[in-house]
Amino acid sequence: MTTKENDIVKIFDTTLRDGEQSPGCSMNVDEKLKIANALNELGVDIIEAGFPAASPGDFAAVNKVAALNLRSTIAGLARSQQGDIEAVAKALEPAPNKRLHVFIATSPLHREFKLQMEKEQVLESIHNSITFAKKYFDDIEFSAEDAGRTELDFLSEAFKVAVAAGAKTLNIPDTVGYTTPIEFAKIFTHVKKDFKDRSDIILSSHCHNDLGLAVANSLAAVEAGARQIECTINGIGERAGNAALEEIVMALKTRKSYYGIETRINTKRLYPTSRLVSHITGSTVQANKAIVGRNAFAHEAGIHQHGMLKNRNTYEIMKPEDVGIEKTSLVLGKHSGRAAFKERLKSLGIVYKGENLNDLFAQFKKLADRKKDITDEDIEVLVLGKQSQSGPWELFSLQVQTIVKHGHQNATAIVELLHKGDPVIATADGDGPVNAVINAMRKAMNTEIELFDYRIQNISIGDDAQGEVKVSLSIDGKQRNGTGASTDIVEATALAVINSINREHKRQQQGLTNNSRHAIETQNDTVRAAQGAI
Ligand code: KIV
Ligand code: ZN
Numbered sequence: 001m002t003t004k005e006n007d008i009v010k011i012f013d014t015t016l017r018d019g020e021q022s023p024g025c026s027m028n029v030d031e032k033l034k035i036a037n038a039l040n041e042l043g044v045d046i047i048e049a050g051f052p053a054a055s056p057g058d059f060a061a062v063n064k065v066a067a068l069n070l071r072s073t074i075a076g077l078a079r080s081q082q083g084d085i086e087a088v089a090k091a092l093e094p095a096p097n098k099r100l101h102v103f104i105a106t107s108p109l110h111r112e113f114k115l116q117m118e119k120e121q122v123l124e125s126i127h128n129s130i131t132f133a134k135k136y137f138d139d140i141e142f143s144a145e146d147a148g149r150t151e152l153d154f155l156s157e158a159f160k161v162a163v164a165a166g167a168k169t170l171n172i173p174d175t176v177g178y179t180t181p182i183e184f185a186k187i188f189t190h191v192k193k194d195f196k197d198r199s200d201i202i203l204s205s206h207c208h209n210d211l212g213l214a215v216a217n218s219l220a221a222v223e224a225g226a227r228q229i230e231c232t233i234n235g236i237g238e239r240a241g242n243a244a245l246e247e248i249v250m251a252l253k254t255r256k257s258y259y260g261i262e263t264r265i266n267t268k269r270l271y272p273t274s275r276l277v278s279h280i281t282g283s284t285v286q287a288n289k290a291i292v293g294r295n296a297f298a299h300e301a302g303i304h305q306h307g308m309l310k311n312r313n314t315y316e317i318m319k320p321e322d323v324g325i326e327k328t329s330l331v332l333g334k335h336s337g338r339a340a341f342k343e344r345l346k347s348l349g350i351v352y353k354g355e356n357l358n359d360l361f362a363q364f365k366k367l368a369d370r371k372k373d374i375t376d377e378d379i380e381v382l383v384l385g386k387q388s389q390s391g392p393w394e395l396f397s398l399q400v401q402t403i404v405k406h407g408h409q410n411a412t413a414i415v416e417l418l419h420k421g422d423p424v425i426a427t428a429d430g431d432g433p434v435n436a437v438i439n440a441m442r443k444a445m446n447t448e449i450e451l452f453d454y455r456i457q458n459i460s461i462g463d464d465a466q467g468e469v470k471v472s473l474s475i476d477g478k479q480r481n482g483t484g485a486s487t488d489i490v491e492a493t494a495l496a497v498i499n500s501i502n503r504e505h506k507r508q509q510q511g512l513t514n515n516s517r518h519a520i521e522t523q524n525d526t527v528r529a530a531q532g533a534i
Pocket of ligand 1: 018103143144145146171173174175176206208
């Protein structure tokens with residue numbers, strides 16, 4: 001049976017916009033471009049690239065994503081204001097397929113306390129902004145922020161005004177993750193009735209995960225007629241995050257006979273994209289996370305293994321290969337040549353050429369001197385690490401001495417860093433090796449660094465396995481993540497700190513804002529009277 005257009009649900013990815021609003025997950029422009037390319041390859045229909053009005057840096061980042069010339073439609077977010085809409089129009093100029101995503105809050109709480117607007121003023125703002133936007137865009141999405149807590153009648157009114165002015169996609173956000181699946185489905189059923197004669201109007205869901213219901217709510221919306229789902233890779237997003245793209249896509253695929261709906265996602269790219277986003281944002285994927293967690297396909301219990309050996313379907317509803325987890329027992333080692341290395345990169349879907357390939361091969365050789373077997377996971381981390389370690393700071397050398405006596409531990413670290421090539425050395429003590437290294441780096445970099453969170457995970461198996469360290473730091477008061485990997489976990493720690501500092505340096509140079517939508521909305525509260533809504 002061929003798929004009818006109606007049986008397709010569009011996947012609208014907002015990793016680069018809503019996902020970036022999660023603490024520590026801010027990305028620099030190069031990182032955003034890498035993720036945008038990966039999302040395009042994954043097959044998402046729409047990539048929300050950011051909020052151009054937030055700052056010149058955010059504008060430039062969206063503009064660069066737009067210039068990538070991707071197959072996916074590129075969307076930019078705007079408040080219901082002319083200036084924001086003009087910024088999106090300008091930033092998206094180079095994109096072959098573009099969309100404006102304009103929003104205003106509709107719930108009583110937001111109307112009264114955030115907007116200080118009456119219902120009529122909200123409707124007027126929707127009418128004015130979308131009418132204005134029609135000058136620039138054919139493809140307009142309107143979001144009723146906090147729709148989940150909006151009176152149904154008013155929501156209907158708001159959407160009718162938006163459609164009359166020219167919006168084609170109506171997004172129903174559960175902004176605070178408050179609704180439940182049946183309740184959320186009822187909102188869609190209600191709105192759908194209003195547009196039953198308009199097959200060109202697409203209803204969209206946008207769920208936050210505060211009660212752990214984001215994916216369930218999104219799927220309930222699909223059952224009630226939503227044909228676009230907004231989501232993020234690994235479910236990243238502010239607070240408890242957004243609906244996880246990989247979970248929604250695999251639920252629809254695995255339960256196709258139930259939902260009768262398809263997506264255009266190449267599911268084999270789910271795992272590599274998840275790893276890329278986790279690496280870039282420094283946000284860990286929990287081991288038991290559905291689809292992309294490291295235990296998602298692990299069958300520990302003997303009884304399961306017995307069943308699995310007889311027939312995989314006994315305990316496995318999806319195949320790891322379907323989501324791009326390719327297991328190979330072949331390992332490389334220090335005698336492996338360039339050709340074998342290049343061949344393995346190719347089989348992992350990684351294309352490296354010329355100088356870049358030479359550099360990567362040299363790093364592979366260094367790693368092979370420290371570690372007997374080089375697995376696919378090691379290669380993947382090598383590639384991701386190479387992509388993210390550039391910046392003014394580099395680790396040159398590191399010495400740590402730890403003394404444990406009668407349960408008391410003391411450590412001293414000497415770190416030698418290079419700052420734009422110039423050596424900077426510092427020594428510091430600490431309660432343990434990690435503490436001593438971070439103290440020494442704080443001194444060497446002359447920067448206020450505070451450690452919020454520290455996680456370490458082995459990349460492959462064995463005593464000589466690499467450890468991947470993810471740190472969450474407060475750098476001069478801003479929360480920033482970083483990742484580093486090495487066979488030496490203290491070195492991995494130092495690399496993770498450097499990664500975090502270099503990333504922040506780049507963001508500052510690029511003039512990017514912090515958690516853009518809320519930052520600008522808060523700013524806006526103070527200047528609202530002067531600006532006024534259009
Ligand atoms: O959660 C939300 O309401 C949003 C809107 C801007 C769509 O992110
Ligand atoms: Zn949101």
